[in-house]
Amino acid sequence: MNGLSPSRRRARELVEPQHWVSGATESVAGLCQFVLLxxxxxxxxxxxAAVLIEPDPRTLLLGTLVAGTVTAAELAVLVRHPVAVVRWPVFVLVELVAGAAIAGLMEGGPVFFSFSCGSAAVFGVAAGLRAWPVWVVQTVAAYAVVAWIIRADDVPATLAVYLTGVPTLYVLVGLASATARAAVIRHVNLARSALEAIERSAVAAERTRVARELHDSVEKTLRGLSFAATSLPQAVQQRPQLAAELARTVAEGARTAADEARELLGMLRADDLDASLAQAIERACQEWAVRTGLRADTDLADVEAALPVRHEVLRIVREALGNVARHSGAAHAWIDLVREGSTLRLTIRDDGHGFTVPGDLNHLSAAGHYGVVGMAERARQIGGRLRVFSGDDLGAVGGTQVVLWAPAGAMAPMSDRVRT
Structure with a gap:
């Protein structure tokens, strides 16, 4: 606090002495603008109403001009510089001087009481309960004005009773506006606390996801490298041919680990959460096409999905496209995303030579094909299901199809589709 300039320190203390909240100044300034309007x-x-019954409205119009000019000037200042609301002593001075000028011009009257009641509300919004001495001053001054009116004019008794009750409005209006100010700041506090809780939850979820990604990809590859490297010294002495194979395995595994780490870092950088799922998939497909020189056509419905589902769907898309480039011998891939009730269906297919799909995808891991097994595991983690069709499954169509069914949220109209 000591490092702040006096004006910034005063701004923080006046708006919220105990717990400064970003946005409180703008909220209080907006409430003050509403009161002025x-x-x-x-x-x-x-x-x-008064012009209709006043025989000579010139004085009335002059007082109204003063009230309107002061109010418009304050509105203009708050619109341009909302932080000015923290300088409430300036508002007090301007409002009291203007109120005194209107009272002197009109000897009281409806414009004076309307303006001064608005002043009490402005003080309550800008300063809160700290404005109570000003309300007391306003009430005393208003009683003096009422007494002056009653003595100067022949005021009926019923109207005199009404006039003597008007000054009490200052305290009531001031308390009401101070209560509204406190409610606005409390609302901003609660909104800020909720936002911070959401941010903490999102950070924790992201850390968990990154840890799982590292375990499912890089950690498994490195573990395999460790086994191969452990066996290599003995194989060099006893079985040179096996040693050569192990060396190739280590080299290939190192490249795979580097690729997986690079892909994981790319995912962390590239997943723009401001983009929709369809836009994120479209970007991944375009990057893959540029990198591999293969063609990728997309037909993507704008399906909303929870953050964990979004991450896993994107990972499955990237893994499936990686398999197309590495193993299928295809020249063309198609990626479709549609909604079926409460489920999204993602299809990645290619025109490659295909392969024989075992009844249990876990059998692929025995042959070293961990990518499909990993995609199936990712689908299960989000409550989804993944199936692979290839070879005889597709008949004359040929190629390979990877189909994912996963939970989905609300979807935009079917006319809002991304096509390339």
């Missing part, structure tokens, strides 16, 4: 409207309505 209400006062301007109420003053104009009173003037219209």
């Amino acid at each position: 209400l006062r301007l409207g109420a003053t104009l309505m009173l003037v219209v």
Whole structure:
């Protein structure tokens, strides 16, 4: 706090002395603008009513001009510089001087009481309960004005009773506006706390996801490298041919681990959460096409999905496209995303030579094909299901199809589709 300039320190202390909240100043300034607009409207309505019964409205119009000019000037300042609301002593001075000028011009009257009641509300919004001494001053001054009116004019008894009750409105209006100010700041506090809780939860979820990604990809590859490297010294002495194979395995595994780490880092950088799932898949497909020189056509419905589902779907898309480039011998891939009730269906297919799909995908791991097994595991983690069709499954169509069914949220109209 000591490092702040006096003006910034005062701004923080006046708006929220205990717990400064970003956005509180703008909220209080907006509430103050609303009060000023209400006062301007109420003053104009009173003037219209008074002009109809006032034989000489010139004084009335002059007082209204002062009230309107001051109110408009304050509104302009708050619109341009909301932080000015923390300088409430300046508002107090301007409002009291303007109120005194209106009282002197009109000897009281509806414009004076409307303006001064609005002043009490402005003080309550800008300063809160700290404005109570000003409300007391306003009430005393208003009683003096009421007494002056009653003594100067022949005021009927019923109207005199009404006039003596008007000054009590200052305290009531001030308390109401101070309560509204406290409610606005409390609401901003609660909103900020909720946002921080959401951010903490998102950070924790992201850390968990990254840890799982490292375990499912890089850690498994490195473990395999460790086994191969452990066996290599003995194989060099006893079985040179096996040693050569192990060396190739280590080299290939190192490249795979590097590729997986690079892909994971790319995923962390590339997944723009402001983009929709369809846009994120489209970007992944375009990057894959540029990198591999293969063609990728997409037909993607704008399906909303929870953050964990979004991450796993993107990982499955990238893994499936990676398999197409590495193993299928295809020249063309198609990626479709549609909604079926409460489920999204993602299909990645290619025109490659295909392969024989075992009844249990876990059998592929025995042959070293961990990618499909990993995609199936990712589908299960989000409550989804993944199937692979290839070879005889597709008949004359040929190629390979990877189909994922996963939970989905609300979807945009079917006319909103991304096509390339």
